[in-house]
Amino acid sequence: MTNMLFAGFGGQGILFAGKITANAGMSYNKQVSWLPSYGPEMRGGTANCSVCIDDEPISCPLVSEPDILVVMNKPSYHKFENSIVEGGTLVYDSSLIENDEPRNDINVYGIPATSLAESEGLNGLANIIMLGFTLQKTNFLPYDVVSKAIEKSVPKSKEHLLKPNLKALEIGFNYK
Amino acid sequence: MSEKFLMKGNEALAEAAIRAGCRHFFGYPITPQTEISAYMSKRMPKIGGTYLQAESEVAAINMVLGAASAGVRAMTSSSSPGISLKSEGVSYIAGSDVPCVIIDVMRGGPGLGGIQPSQADYWQATKSLGHGDFQILVYAPASVQEMVDLMYKAFDKSDEYRMPAMILADGMLGQMMEPVSFPEDNTSNLKEKEWATNGTKEARKPNIINSLLLNPDELEKSIVERYKKYDIIKEKEVLFEDYLTDDADFVVVAYGATSRISKSAVNEARKKGIKVGLLRPKTLWPFPTEKLYQLSKQVKKMLVVEMSMGQMVDDVKLSTKGNCPVEFYGRTGGVIPTPKEVLNEIIKLAEKEGE
Numbered sequence: 001m002t003n004m005l006f007a008g009f010g011g012q013g014i015l016f017a018g019k020i021t022a023n024a025g026m027s028y029n030k031q032v033s034w035l036p037s038y039g040p041e042m043r044g045g046t047a048n049c050s051v052c053i054d055d056e057p058i059s060c061p062l063v064s065e066p067d068i069l070v071v072m073n074k075p076s077y078h079k080f081e082n083s084i085v086e087g088g089t090l091v092y093d094s095s096l097i098e099n100d101e102p103r104n105d106i107n108v109y110g111i112p113a114t115s116l117a118e119s120e121g122l123n124g125l126a127n128i129i130m131l132g133f134t135l136q137k138t139n140f141l142p143y144d145v146v147s148k149a150i151e152k153s154v155p156k157s158k159e160h161l162l163k164p165n166l167k168a169l170e171i172g173f174n175y176k
Numbered sequence: 177m178s179e180k181f182l183m184k185g186n187e188a189l190a191e192a193a194i195r196a197g198c199r200h201f202f203g204y205p206i207t208p209q210t211e212i213s214a215y216m217s218k219r220m221p222k223i224g225g226t227y228l229q230a231e232s233e234v235a236a237i238n239m240v241l242g243a244a245s246a247g248v249r250a251m252t253s254s255s256s257p258g259i260s261l262k263s264e265g266v267s268y269i270a271g272s273d274v275p276c277v278i279i280d281v282m283r284g285g286p287g288l289g290g291i292q293p294s295q296a297d298y299w300q301a302t303k304s305l306g307h308g309d310f311q312i313l314v315y316a317p318a319s320v321q322e323m324v325d326l327m328y329k330a331f332d333k334s335d336e337y338r339m340p341a342m343i344l345a346d347g348m349l350g351q352m353m354e355p356v357s358f359p360e361d362n363t364s365n366l367k368e369k370e371w372a373t374n375g376t377k378e379a380r381k382p383n384i385i386n387s388l389l390l391n392p393d394e395l396e397k398s399i400v401e402r403y404k405k406y407d408i409i410k411e412k413e414v415l416f417e418d419y420l421t422d423d424a425d426f427v428v429v430a431y432g433a434t435s436r437i438s439k440s441a442v443n444e445a446r447k448k449g450i451k452v453g454l455l456r457p458k459t460l461w462p463f464p465t466e467k468l469y470q471l472s473k474q475v476k477k478m479l480v481v482e483m484s485m486g487q488m489v490d491d492v493k494l495s496t497k498g499n500c501p502v503e504f505y506g507r508t509g510g511v512i513p514t515p516k517e518v519l520n521e522i523i524k525l526a527e528k529e530g531e
Contacts, residue, residue, distance in 0.1 A: 019353070023182050026355045034182070034353040038208055038291070059440030061352050064514045 002140050003063040007048035007080055008072030013127035018049035020131065024141050024149035025053040033061035046075055053140065070134050072096060091134045093126060109137050111175055117168065125168035132172025143173060180355040185320045185345060186211035188356050189279055192327035193251050197363035199225035200250040202239040204232060204258060207291040208347035209281035212253045233258040237265030244276040245385045247372030249331055253279035256297050257288055266340055267306025271387030275334035279343045281350040284510035292510025293347035293433060298487035301344050302461045309399050311406055313341035314460040316431040320354035328359065333413060337405055344460060346483065348433040348512060409462050416464040420446065421453030426525055427471050429492050430481040431457045434513065438481045441518035450526045465495040472496035476529050481518055482506045
């Protein structure tokens with residue numbers, strides 16, 4: 001069972017990263033759920049979504065104590081850091097968040113996803129870089145399953161975005 | 177096995193309605209169910225159906241009355257405040273013995289309230305969705321797949337009993353995505369509605385659909401007839417899920433989103449050795465009264481969990497006839513209880529009993 005929480009600003013692609021994760025879990029024959037924060041958050045402000053991946057039917061789609069927190073802004077970092085389960089994982093965008101007082105009972109990994117996206121010409125795809133990096137650190141699903149899920153999730157009308165998305169996943173996955 | 181889609185509850189409701197033969201949808205946007213309207217507005221024109229965004233909720237429900245009177249499968253959807261506006265029309269539809277489906281994706285109230293998930297409209301749905309003596313069928317799905325399955329059932333039963341059926345969901349179920357598959361379309365077995373006002377073609381006498389009966393004796397007779405139908409429904413149409421109750425000392429009763437959270441808590445409590453089960457009503461009207469009565473003779477205590485200040489708990493108490501104490505735990509106003517909170521309530525229940 002993996003309970004994940006993706007959090008950040010509206011517009012960073014938080015919900016999309018969660019959707020890809022849920023789609024990937026589904027194609028890997030797992031039980032999955034995806035639950036967004038909804039309402040005014042969608043127009044700026046903070047956004048988050050819960051993703052559950054499990055072998056058993058999912059009882060509670062709302063993740064209040066994540067195994068993995070993927071976080072892309074300061075307010076969400078402060079709001080959710082302490083909710084991570086002991087032994088869980090925090091993945092944060094180090095170009096946006098200073099992790100000054102890290103918890104020592106969890107695994108903490110930072111990646112400057114937003115600056116990487118800018119320097120690689122992948123504006124707006126820091127979310128997928130984060131996803132790739134999370135994959136590298138936690139192995140919550142096989143890499144191929146997630147890249148296939150991206151292929152399925154990018155709509156035909158936006159096919160030109162497929163390659164950049166796959167590249168972003170790779171950059172995050174191979175980041176040292 | 178049919179293909180699985182990852183879909184939002186709201187979109188799954190809309191797609192299921194279409195596959196159940198709904199070709200007339202009348203709506204008015206309101207969070208957290210607007211995706212239903214959005215989906216219908218895209219799909220209906222492509223399949224020769226009608227999507228109409230009415231000027232208000234009141235107009236939308238009366239359009240449903242008109243369309244359904246002509247014999248077609250018609251639907252409207254809204255969320256709590258919008259359902260209040262529809263209540264006059266729902267009463268007219270019930271009084272006219274016309275079938276239709278109404279979706280309520282509940283949010284926090286009263287008044288404009290909030291937009292987060294709630295279950296505070298249980299009383300409204302099951303007891304007082306409009307004036308007069310009447311009931312509607314109320315289905316309470318707990319997953320996106322069940323939203324689909326119960327949508328098919330809602331249309332079928334609504335037609336069978338000629339009365340409105342409601343899908344009572346909440347913002348969490350409406351907004352979440354889960355894998356879902358759609359059973360075969362069941363539009364081929366739609367029966368001719370002989371009572372419908374769809375034109376005599378000069379081959380029969382005109383049908384009349386009306387809820388005005390000025391003669392008290394006539395009106396009483398029509399209501400008594402309707403209540404005979406309700407008795408049959410209470411006998412035949414109750415649906416519930418019974419989870420780990422066989423050896424249970426305690427039973428949690430919850431529906432919809434809270435039933436999932438409660439199930440998680442029940443599983444955790446079982447790991448701690450507490451013999452607790454879950455009874456989840458899938459129909460809120462008719463209510464699983466008899467099942468709860470039987471359980472009340474077996475268990476030491478029941479715990480009702482709702483996203484409200486306690487509404488279904490009344491029906492649970494009535495069902496148990498005082499055989500066992502019934503406690504309540506709820507969060508309201510859009511706050512979702514956590515599995516941990518419910519687990520704590522179960523532990524308290526068991527500890528008190530141990531003393």
